[in-house]
Amino acid sequence: MTKDNNTNPKKPKFSSWWIYGIIAILLLGFQYFGSSTFSSTKKTTTSELQEYLRNGDVAKIVIITNTRQAKVYLTEEALKKKVHQDVAHQPFSLNPGATPQYVLDYGDLQIFQNEITEIKKENNLDTIVEFSTESNVLGDLLLSLLPFVVIIGIWIYLMRRMSGGAGGGAGGQIFNIGKSKAKLFDEKTDTRTSFKDVAGLEGAKEEVEEIVEFLKHPDKYTSLGGKIPKGALLVGPPGTGKTLLAKAVAGEAKVPFFSLSGSDFVEMFVGVGASRVRDLFKQAKDKAPAIIFIDEIDAIGRARGKNNFTGSNDERENTLNQLLTEMDGFGTNTNVIVLAATNRADVLDKALMRAGRFDRQIYVDLPDIRERKEIFEVHLRPIKTAETLDLDFLARQTPGFSGADIANVCNEAALIAARKEKKAVTKQDFLDAVDRIVGGLEKKNKIITPGEKKTIAYHEAGHATVSWMLEHAAPLVKVTIVPRGQSLGAAWYLPEERLIVRPDQMKDEMCATLGGRAAEKVIFNKISTGALSDLEKVTKQARAMVTIYGLNDKIGNLTYYDSSGQTDYGFSKPYSEDTAQKIDKEISILIEEQYVRAVALLEKHKDKLTELAERLLEKEVIFKDDLEKIFGKRPFEKEFDEKGQEIQDEETTPTPLEK
Template sequence: MSEKKKNNPKFTLNSYWIYIPLILFFLAMGLFNQGNPNAKEITSNDFNEMLIENDIEKIMIYNKSIAEIYIKKDVLKEKDRYTKNKKDNLLFSKSSNVFEYNVGDLQNFENQLKEAKQKYGLSLFYKHKQRTSLLDTIFSALPFILLIAIWLFFMRRMSGAGGGSGGGGQIFNIGKSRAKLFDENTKVKTTFKNVAGLEGAKEEVQEIVDFLKNPEKYTKLGGKIPKGALLVGPPGTGKTLLAKAVAGEAGVPFFSLSGSDFVEMFVGVGASRVRDLFKQAKQKSPSIIFIDEIDAIGRARGKNSMTGGNDERENTLNQLLTEMDGFGTESNVIVLAATNRAEILDKALMRAGRFDRQIYVDLPDLHERREIFEVHIKPLKLADDVNLEFLAQQTPGFSGADIANLCNEAALIAARNNKSAIHHQDFMDAVDRIVGGLEKKNKVITPKEKKVIAYHEAGHATVSWMLKYAAPLVKVTIVPRGQSLGAAWYLPEERKIVQTEQMLDEMCATMGGRAAEKLIFNKISTGALSDLEKVTKQARAMVTVYGLNEEVGNVTYYDSSGNDSFVKPYSEETAKVIDEEISKIIEGQYARAIEILDQHRDKLDVLAQKLLEKEVIFKDDLIEIFGKRPFEEQNTLPNPEDTSKNEDLL
């Protein structure tokens, strides 16, 4: 019996049910105003006969067009002609004394009644009334019904149907928090074991976890609870994952939402949601509030005042500042936030007492990339030839999200080729697919263009092989990929700082493609666009950012705060010097590249011919042509800050 009760659906009151009695009420009103259902329509002859015989008791004229004629009850009993054509049913009664007559022209009808009353001495009377039909009611109310329906629809859409706590989809809950709650019923299953790498960041947040588990350890010594921690770093580095791991390790209620969830077109909604969020967090303390992409509401105030929603966003930020500074240390509520644009956040939000700690989550290094690969290959079926160490070296600059995408792409490539397991070559193909784009083998290229592309890519490979600080080449191809017609993959050295000689060698290797075109064909093409863009940025950084130019000197015109984006921080004379020095650096490396290629012209020709024959060559082919690099042992590790591919638009 108890099981049956459990299985029976619980009766719940739905807000839509209020519309049912309203609809029934309007239908009933319409039916009551439809007129007498027992009335029988008569002709003008019948009506004249009724007048002459004085059988009419009264006449009700509705809407100046229809007359309901009521027969005297004693006449109804005496004369059966008023009932002989009527039959009883659910709606009609043959004893009804009501008849219906179309009056036509109202003035003529009234004159006819007056003349009949005077001529025959009639005792009847008539009266005018208004009657509305159901269709008239519906059509007259239809515009208002449509307006109300459209208004309700947009209110529900803007309030986020189905989201938020306490039924945030309802219009009256539009000011409620939209945070997704993870508590004892829906626990966060992510722990630090699921977060590969990020050792420094995990150490920072470990103390927050320890405090939530054992706050007395800190408070008994007079310490205060940290109010918040801000996770800063490039996209895809695992900031959100780290915050979930903190909640999973601490085992406390975890409120998760995005900064854009506070933004709404209604004035005051954002601030209301902030208040409701912190109210819920205090009720469930100790707890964690995680605001992802906090720059959506935390942008510095007073800037971009021309934007329409600026005041509302500032009100939301003001409320957030008040809440973070308003609750006491005994409430055990910690705010975690993540952003990749910390430089635009408001200074009041960044001060101690609100976000006490800023934890930088950087791109993973070689060792951390290896750990991330080990996490993401667990669900994959791998072949024995997969070398994770080599894959970690081949993916400099990849974030955790990029590595996850790489593993998935390798699985898709293996499945596309009907393989039973994922091989090492599938991972390498996935790297090429992600970095260089999809191969376009059907792209039509003339033999002349193909020769130019081959010498262009051979020029990159030759110059980079002969320079000490240039990244060693891994693979060169003249097969079109993405928007480029040729590409070269390198394995940059992992550096924490970059010296002038290293930057110049990289620029020289980048100019090797155009230098080869000039040397071989005595012509240059538009194919070096991406190369020129890269070296121009490097040269400008050397002169204006890093202070590596002797003519300009040890100054930098870089402003990390971004406040001087519309102000040129140097004079016109200095601007002229900067332009001259940038051009001098680029042209110097271009001439240097031509000189190197001229010295190894024969080997350049061999390499270009091999590219034309095979379309793809690897490091072993360069060793066969040029021999081993004498400084190769210094260039074995990847640099996460550098690119691992040269693209050309040939």
């Protein structure tokens, strides 16, 4: 019968702290056993001592001058008396003759000494009186060494913490502070993510799959004269799955995978970042072929020479220089591939982005409607649903959502269902989750006066009316006057996601956005501060039309947009003061034209606007069906198939206009 190794108890590992503990216990033991507290010595008083003296029981008195204490030693005859039987026998003592039977604290030494002398004369005693001083060598030594021990202990603790942990490996000690802090993944135990867990991202996934294939079968490519790429940079908005792709590479590649963040190179000590880069690549080369993944590389890869007004040594630049050298310099090894991820590719150094360092730049974009459906399939696996959900419907309701947003929707839907004591998650829970994420938390208990509520209702009804009447404006999905987040009311629309936008489309959107303030003007002949977010949105749109997209006749085919981001650090505008005045004037004209247009539209349909607002006041939430009952079918309605998708393959998204 074989013995199971798992049943054997693991032997504890030897630690140097054991020695320190044993020494401390021995010191305390000597201190404890050497003290009088372990003997039967009793405390007594001055009056009792005087009585013992008169009876002739005291053989010797030792007066300790520095502690104001006296030790009393009895005669052999006195120890046989009944009154002293408690102190007659010493249970344990290394030197029985040196142990006093009594000890007392005295006040003034002169008075105490005079009293003893008088009693000795009166009774003709030969009691010995001695004077002495005591010092606890061990205690004094501990007290003198204790501050130094504490200071050294704190210093060692801080150094171990700053150097990356209390372990004994790389980065664990003060002498290893320059070691790499990268985590080495084992595909069998550390990560289970594979490419099957990555939904969507077909193009990006194909690129990284090819990198894994390079490492598995390099001869397939090198036999034709090709070279394995040095690195690949994953670029895209937050939450699109850049780190998830790297985890999938770690799970799929049967090679060592080093993972760390860009901030792991940053340290308070000068030169540590460059040292960690050297150590990282040294470890990777020793285990080549290998993959290095640096998340948020913009922490060290920001363009050099900017914002360094002090002229002092820049630790981040030294780290970047070392990284550039390791990726493509003398003595580099082609068997190490570097993957990096960032959502700030515009601020990265050009030397880092060139071919030979990051040969491939993989853009990880927001998912389209088909990819969102696949992402929902992945995140719905662990969720218990009450029905077969229409994933096409959920994908249509969440355009513009990243993979992280969709994961959040699924989680919020499960939490909402649990809050309502449901046994499974329903379709309505998902819709509530989308509303919760896009619009914010409902605040039904927010105190709103009837007048304010009426203004909000007409404001939202104005948005809905104008957007319904304009061809290129987004059609309404839902309007509510229940406060959400920081807004007093919210409207969800289904705008088309266009790759290119024309001026008439942008003007229709601006007109619909100004419909709220226009409705206040038409109905109450007054305006309010509730249109702040609307004005912010249209001002940005108008400024973009004039200064970025070149869609204004007066300014012409010019753009003042700098994709490199250099103008963000400048103190001057890229145009003259005369041009600035023209830009401001054209922006104002553009916005006012659309405001007048919205007012005219609402004046024409004032009765329907009022009917819609009254229904909104009554129900607090209205949907597309309510608008069709009032306005009839929308004249610019698109055709949909049986699943509700547009035949023109134009997808839509609910976007709240917060007030």
